[in-house]
Amino acid sequence: MADIRVQSLRKPIDVSEYLFRRLYEVGVRSLHGVPGDYNLVALDYLPKSGLKWVGSVNELNAAYAADGYARVKQIGALITTFGVGELSAINGVAGAFSERIPVVHIVGYPSTLSQRDGMLLHHTLGNGDFNVFANMSSQISCQVAKLNSPSDIADQIDHALRECWVQSRPVYITLPTDMAEAKVEGARLDRPIDLTEPQNDPEKEDYVVDVIMKY
Numbered sequence: 001m002a003d004i005r006v007q008s009l010r011k012p013i014d015v016s017e018y019l020f021r022r023l024y025e026v027g028v029r030s031l032h033g034v035p036g037d038y039n040l041v042a043l044d045y046l047p048k049s050g051l052k053w054v055g056s057v058n059e060l061n062a063a064y065a066a067d068g069y070a071r072v073k074q075i076g077a078l079i080t081t082f083g084v085g086e087l088s089a090i091n092g093v094a095g096a097f098s099e100r101i102p103v104v105h106i107v108g109y110p111s112t113l114s115q116r117d118g119m120l121l122h123h124t125l126g127n128g129d130f131n132v133f134a135n136m137s138s139q140i141s142c143q144v145a146k147l148n149s150p151s152d153i154a155d156q157i158d159h160a161l162r163e164c165w166v167q168s169r170p171v172y173i174t175l176p177t178d179m180a181e182a183k184v185e186g187a188r189l190d191r192p193i194d195l196t197e198p199q200n201d202p203e204k205e206d207y208v209v210d211v212i213m214k215y
Helices: 015-025 059-073 084-098 112-116 132-138 150-167 186-190 202-213
Strands: 012-014 030-033 052-055 076-081 103-109 143-146 171-176 183-185
Touching (some): 012 015, 012 186, 015 171, 015 183, 015 186, 030 059, 052 059, 059 076, 059 084, 059 103, 076 084, 084 103, 084 132, 103 150, 132 143, 132 171, 150 171, 150 183, 183 186
Parallel strands (some): 030 052, 030 076, 076 103, 103 171, 143 171
């Protein structure tokens, strides 16, 4: 049976390509990371998206490399695999959070079906909870985007990248294996992400200026 949702898309594009092209749009040219069984399909989309792969010997090094890259290029990104991979990177991402460095952490996740059924898979704790690692990272991220449904994936990606840029802090994006090749609306790429910083509250700004001018 034909996918009615996909038929309604004007310019269908795979989720992985959409994500990587948005990264390119905001200034990322190199993606740091370590290949893993849950992110291998996504990595195949790097060349067509214009991104260079920069592999590291471990995920912690990749996190620090992405941090350093962001300090020079304004924003950085890394990709790890679910569980063991992302946990190896967590100290580096935590450092970026404390230093207010915008780093996009993409994590290759088990399929949404596996998550729904609480399957016993490697890299899990064996208890059916696929949110435990995301919950850890939520404490050191300004935004967590779980790309579990094609209907809102593009919105989530755009929002996460905007928050990363505006708040200058890491964001955490899950990319399940069955979503890596799912279709979203590619026509959205014709409209750049709005990276305009929000305006300050005039009253609060005046108050701060008054306090500063007293000293």
